[in-house]
Structure formats: C-alpha cells, structure tokens
Amino acid sequence: MTVSIRRAEPGDxxxxxxxxxxxxxxxxxxxxxxxxxxxxxxxxDRSLAEPHDFGRFLILLDGxxxxxxxxxxxxxxxxIAHLERLAVHPDFRGRRISDEAARQFQRxxxxxxxxxxxxxxxxGFNERAQQHADRVGYxxxxxxxxxxxxxxxxDDSVLYAIVREDLExxxxx
Numbered sequence: 001m002t003v004s005i006r007r008a009e010p011g012d013x014x015x016x017x018x019x020x021x022x023x024x025x026x027x028x029x030x031x032x033x034x035x036x037x038x039x040x041x042x043x044x045d046r047s048l049a050e051p052h053d054f055g056r057f058l059i060l061l062d063g064x065x066x067x068x069x070x071x072x073x074x075x076x077x078x079x080i081a082h083l084e085r086l087a088v089h090p091d092f093r094g095r096r097i098s099d100e101a102a103r104q105f106q107r108x109x110x111x112x113x114x115x116x117x118x119x120x121x122x123x124g125f126n127e128r129a130q131q132h133a134d135r136v137g138y139x140x141x142x143x144x145x146x147x148x149x150x151x152x153x154x155d156d157s158v159l160y161a162i163v164r165e166d167l168e169x170x171x172x173x
Contacts, residue, residue, distance in 0.1 A: 003100040008044045008056040025087045059101040066092040079116035102136040116164045124156030133160045
C-alpha cells in the first residue's frame, strides 16, 4: 500500500466535486467551500497558476484517487498557510491513509515551499478530524467558541498548528 500526494489537475475536477458533495463529507467542510463544477475547476486552475500560495492536492493510494486536501497562504511575511478540506473517499477509509498523506503534505509545505507555520480549524463536533490532527503532530491551540453558524446552529472551532521546528529535516513521522 503506497500513499502519495500530488497537485490536482483539470482531469481531477469530477472526482473532487463528487467527493466534496458526498453526504458523509459535505457536513464537515467549511460552509463556503467550493463544491460545484465551475468553482472546483477554478480552484484547480488557481492551484496550478499559484503553486506557492494556493493548493488543491489529491491523496493517492497505489496511484488511485482516494481523497483530497488543500492549503492557502494567509500571511506571506510570516510564512503561514491555512490547511483545509481534508477528505477521504468512503471506499478508502479506515486505513489511516490520511495520516500518511497529511505528513507528506506537512513536509512538502514546510520543506519544499518554505512555510513556517501550518494552521487549521476543525468543527468542534468533528471528533474524528481532531483525533487525526493529534496523531499527525498538530498542537491543539484552543477553541473559538460558537464561531460559525451552520445549519441554524452555532458551532465551535478547534484550532491546531504545526511549525517548522516541529518537523526537523529528515523527519520521517
């Protein structure tokens, strides 16, 4: 079983639209995340045009599309990227491929693209994602109480981050 990541390409748009629209994925994504064909295609195009500042990536298992993840530059001077949209297709869940993909993504963003800090927010109700963040080395930094209105209710957001010093060169976590 080989897990790898690669930048999304135009031929991946249908897979991403289907993944982001799945009933067991959509509730865990940000409320304003791109989901339709045109919006996802625009994000893939942006990822290819601005590879340092924005990224839409695929998670591959033995070369097969298994999931997705993304990032966006939020502070150029301080080299901070916000990570988002980690999703694994239902056919590939339960194998912890997202753990290996997340570690590869961390190393790519920090060592290859030069980011200092990677940060993310997880809905407070998404315990599975919080456990994932803990497993792959993120530090829980706090909770934004009742931060987001979703489906008529206010939800907490749990903040996580990892910094360059957490991933020394040659780290094989």
